[in-house]
Amino acid sequence: MEYKLTTNTFNNLETRAAIKVIKSGKFTLGKYVKSFEERFAKKFNRKYAVMVNSGSSANLISIASLFYRKKNCLKPGDEVIVPAIAWSTSYFPLIQYGLKIRLCDVDIKTLNVDLNSLKKKINKKTKLIVVVNILGNPANLIELKKICKRKKIILFEDNCESLGAKVGKKFTGEFGELSTSSFFFSHHISTGEGGIITTNSKELNDICKSLRAHGWTRDIKESKIFKKKKSSFHEQYRFILPGYNVRPQEINAAMGLVQLKKFNEMIKVRRKNAKIFQEIFSKNKNFIIQREHGISSWFSFTLIVNNKKGLTREKVLKVLKKNKIHFRTITGGNIAEHDVIKFLNVPKSDLNLPNASIAHRNGFFIGNFPKDLAPQLRKLEKILNHII
Numbered sequence: 001m002e003y004k005l006t007t008n009t010f011n012n013l014e015t016r017a018a019i020k021v022i023k024s025g026k027f028t029l030g031k032y033v034k035s036f037e038e039r040f041a042k043k044f045n046r047k048y049a050v051m052v053n054s055g056s057s058a059n060l061i062s063i064a065s066l067f068y069r070k071k072n073c074l075k076p077g078d079e080v081i082v083p084a085i086a087w088s089t090s091y092f093p094l095i096q097y098g099l100k101i102r103l104c105d106v107d108i109k110t111l112n113v114d115l116n117s118l119k120k121k122i123n124k125k126t127k128l129i130v131v132v133n134i135l136g137n138p139a140n141l142i143e144l145k146k147i148c149k150r151k152k153i154i155l156f157e158d159n160c161e162s163l164g165a166k167v168g169k170k171f172t173g174e175f176g177e178l179s180t181s182s183f184f185f186s187h188h189i190s191t192g193e194g195g196i197i198t199t200n201s202k203e204l205n206d207i208c209k210s211l212r213a214h215g216w217t218r219d220i221k222e223s224k225i226f227k228k229k230k231s232s233f234h235e236q237y238r239f240i241l242p243g244y245n246v247r248p249q250e251i252n253a254a255m256g257l258v259q260l261k262k263f264n265e266m267i268k269v270r271r272k273n274a275k276i277f278q279e280i281f282s283k284n285k286n287f288i289i290q291r292e293h294g295i296s297s298w299f300s301f302t303l304i305v306n307n308k309k310g311l312t313r314e315k316v317l318k319v320l321k322k323n324k325i326h327f328r329t330i331t332g333g334n335i336a337e338h339d340v341i342k343f344l345n346v347p348k349s350d351l352n353l354p355n356a357s358i359a360h361r362n363g364f365f366i367g368n369f370p371k372d373l374a375p376q377l378r379k380l381e382k383i384l385n386h387i388i
């Protein structure tokens, strides 16, 4: 029995939806994208949603949008604090837009931002905090929001791997001025490739809409970010912002609409699997597993090998490989230990990140997806008990 990292959650419903789009002859930014955006925003309690072609593009457009709004906008040289465990494209737009990246450590148990480490990095130049909810587990969003409000710092939530997670009654993704989701294949809902930005600000929504499509005004109806010209000829090709083309396709949105309907059921199964995982590993001193904060949507199951017990990750992974259990790095690992760090211009003093380093060197994750994984998890239990 092979235990993979992910599975295909598409069936004939997504296939039919995709074929319908192909037959329609309309491929970009049409009724399916509009409908997906409206339903997504409604389901996750946000006023606006802007669909794009990936979670990475959603991060890029979000960060860019904060440079073009009228009040409280970012400027090159402003400082941004971001935890050392995130995805590569959680960081890249920050440096590409000239922000000064300050790294803080993570909590070894939750794998989310460590607030004590974060607080030490806040100074007068701090204008933005990027919080990344790791692998379905909500960060300490209530406290973060309070800090941001008190210090007049913008909070941006990269929620690309945590759709459906909750803190109290609120979803993750409801806390940031802007929040992003990814619909890549292995994520909580998938559109093949795809992503979305959500916000409650009409201004940011309109800026994001322009930035995603050539920097033009065509897809924006009534807005305060520009005044429509009398001539519809010029309005059709009117460029107001230095944007991109990161538009989603109708096919992705049509498949996303089907996946949204399956969402509640898929999350239920993920959580059921998580109960078994927790039951097996929560008392096992050889591993640190991710401690749930709030209600996780369980993207995957992390295991950090406790070296003090004489076990090594190398030994564990060798046995897993032999038994066809797939594994991988926890999200992107510690960004400070990647070659790309030399391009991110992070102060040297920020590169000492003990917990992120432990997760990077001793940790890995195994898959969780909306199928009953009880047999796979029991097999894992048996194998690991055997090597200990």
Ligand SMILES: Cc1ncc(COP(=O)(O)O)c(C=O)c1O
Binding pocket: 054, 055, 056, 057, 059, 086, 087, 089, 090, 132, 158, 159, 160, 161, 182, 183, 184, 194, 195, 331
């Ligand atoms: C935290 C985080 N941010 C951003 C992304 C990028 O999303 P995408 O792969 O859709 O570009 C990912 C992808 O897994 C992610 O985990």
